[in-house]
Amino acid sequence: MLLEKKVSVITGALGAIGQTMTRMFLREGALVIGTDLDKAVREEEAFIERVGREFGDQYIILSCDISKVEEIRSLGRKISERGLVPEILVNNAGINYLGYARDVTEENWDHILGVNLKGAFFMSQCIGKLMMEGKGGAIVNIASQHGEVANLQRAPYCASKAGLINLTRALCLEWAEYGIRVNSVLPTFVLTEKNEQMLMQSGRYRTYMREIPLRRYATAEDVANAVLFFVSDRASMITGQALAVDGGYLAK
Numbered sequence: 001m002l003l004e005k006k007v008s009v010i011t012g013a014l015g016a017i018g019q020t021m022t023r024m025f026l027r028e029g030a031l032v033i034g035t036d037l038d039k040a041v042r043e044e045e046a047f048i049e050r051v052g053r054e055f056g057d058q059y060i061i062l063s064c065d066i067s068k069v070e071e072i073r074s075l076g077r078k079i080s081e082r083g084l085v086p087e088i089l090v091n092n093a094g095i096n097y098l099g100y101a102r103d104v105t106e107e108n109w110d111h112i113l114g115v116n117l118k119g120a121f122f123m124s125q126c127i128g129k130l131m132m133e134g135k136g137g138a139i140v141n142i143a144s145q146h147g148e149v150a151n152l153q154r155a156p157y158c159a160s161k162a163g164l165i166n167l168t169r170a171l172c173l174e175w176a177e178y179g180i181r182v183n184s185v186l187p188t189f190v191l192t193e194k195n196e197q198m199l200m201q202s203g204r205y206r207t208y209m210r211e212i213p214l215r216r217y218a219t220a221e222d223v224a225n226a227v228l229f230f231v232s233d234r235a236s237m238i239t240g241q242a243l244a245v246d247g248g249y250l251a252k
Helices: 016-027 038-043 045-058 069-081 106-133 155-178 202-211 220-231
Strands: 007-011 031-036 059-063 088-091 137-142 180-187 242-245
Touching: 007 016, 007 106, 016 031, 016 045, 016 220, 031 045, 038 045, 038 059, 045 059, 069 106, 088 106, 088 220, 106 137, 106 155, 106 180, 137 155, 137 220, 155 180, 180 220, 220 242
Parallel strands: 007 031, 007 088, 031 059, 088 137, 137 180, 180 242
Antiparallel strands: none
16 A cells, blocks of 8 residues: 555544545555544534544544634644654645636735744644654645636735745755655646536637646545645655646647
């Protein structure tokens, strides 16, 4: 197993990509600590119970709003109180707001940057300190192709993901001495049950397919497989990198 007995923290663990990563990591032998908002924990009770029955004490779910630093620190204390030392962190939680830049409010901006960039930084800081006390580890930030190129109606999102890509490089340099590798994954549009109706609208679909050379959307499995590689020992000499899972979108 690629992740046997490795303690792994996944934020946004109850979304489509988070659930896929959770099951993939568990099958590879990891102990998974999933975090998400209280609302998501309530709404995904069936998934939590199903995974709990299948994997038992390999799976822990804890509520945490990563836009609030004190909740992140509380999460770190809960992990330490259980006697667990994380070796893997996936900063997967992220949000978006579709709207033209002229209409973005301060609240919109603060919310998106608070989750996508501030939350990822302080989660990395919290779990990174625990990794430093242990054997090191691997951190993967889920950024986006829109951290490298812009798109309409996504100004705060693009800014947050660009920041996350460069934050990845900065942490890579600072934390290499502790045996901590830090990489980022940059997905293209990921097709899920929740966004299928929007992404498959004929006009939108034709537009996006012209931009993706492989002519398909990414799946949650595509993203999870890239993350699995980065956090496994197969990537033991790889750090500070941004891997696009984009079907060629950024090659143009």
